[in-house]
Amino acid sequence: MHGFTSDPGEITCILDGLHSEEEFDSLDLSSVFELVNNYVQLPQVEYPSVMPPPYVVRLVVLYNRSRCVPSIQRNRDMVEMLQRSPYFFTDVLYVHDSPSASNKCEEIFDALCGLDDTFETSYIFEVGRNITKLHDSMAKLLAHPLQRPHQDLCNYALQPPPEALEAQ
Numbered sequence: 001m002h003g004f005t006s007d008p009g010e011i012t013c014i015l016d017g018l019h020s021e022e023e024f025d026s027l028d029l030s031s032v033f034e035l036v037n038n039y040v041q042l043p044q045v046e047y048p049s050v051m052p053p054p055y056v057v058r059l060v061v062l063y064n065r066s067r068c069v070p071s072i073q074r075n076r077d078m079v080e081m082l083q084r085s086p087y088f089f090t091d092v093l094y095v096h097d098s099p100s101a102s103n104k105c106e107e108i109f110d111a112l113c114g115l116d117d118t119f120e121t122s123y124i125f126e127v128g129r130n131i132t133k134l135h136d137s138m139a140k141l142l143a144h145p146l147q148r149p150h151q152d153l154c155n156y157a158l159q160p161p162p163e164a165l166e167a168q
Contacts, residue, residue: 004039004040015062023067023068024065024068025067025068025069026068026069026070026071027065027068027069027070027071028070028071028072028073028074029061029070029071029072029115030072030073030074030075030079032059032061033059033072033075033078033079033082034074034075034078036057036059036082036088037075037078037081037082040057042057042082042085042087042088043055043056043057043087045087048086052146053087053146055087056087056088056089056144056145056146057085057087057088057089058088058089058090058091058145059088059089059090059091060091060092060093060141061090061091061092061093061112061115062093062095063092063093063094063095063108063112064094064095064096065096065108066096066097066103066104066105066108067102067103067104068104068108069104069107069108069111070108070111070112071111072115083115083116086121087146089121089122089145090115090116090122091122091123091124091141091145092112092115092122092123092124092125093125093127093134093137093138093141094108094109094112094124094125094126094127095126095127095128095129095134096108096109096126096127096128096129097128097129098128098129105126109124109126112124112126120150120151120152121145121150122145122151123140123141123148123151124151125137125140125141136156140154140156
C-alpha cells in the first residue's frame with residue numbers, strides 16, 4: 001500500500017519497485033476501499049443538476065495477477081456506500097498472462113467487473129502482455145469520468161476522412 005499521489009514520476013517509481021515472491025489464491029480488496037474511505041471525502045453538491053462537483057474521486061486499480069482472484073470480504077456496506085456516490089469511480093486495468101488451464105484469467109476478470117455493479121460508470125480493461133494495447137487502454141482512462149460515455153457505448157475506431165470514402 002502507498003499513499004495517494006498524482007505525481008506520475010512517483011507512481012512509476014512505485015510500480016517499478018513492486019515485487020512479489022509469494023503466490024496467493026485470493027486477494028481481499030477491502031483494504032483499498034477502506035483507505036479511500038478514511039482519507040478522501042466524497043464531494044457534496046447541493047444542486048447536482050445545476051452545479052458540477054468541485055472534484056471526483058477515481059480509484060484506478062492496476063491488477064497484474066493471473067492466478068489470484070480478488071474479492072471484497074470486509075466492510076461490504078462501506079464499499080457499496082462509496083460505489084453509490086455519483087462522484088466515485090473504480091477504473092480497472094487488468095494485465096494478465098495468456099489464458100491457460102493453469103491460471104484464472106476469466107474468473108479474475110469477472111471478479112474485477114463485479115467491482116462496478118451499481119452504476120456501471122467505471123471503465124474496466126483487460127490486456128495481455130502487449131505493450132501497445134496496454135498504452136491504448138491507459139489512454140482510454142484519461143477522460144474525465146463525468147465526461148465520458150458508458151464503456152459499452154464507446155467506439156474507438158477511427159473513421160476515414162470523407163474524401164477517402166468518396167474516392168472509393
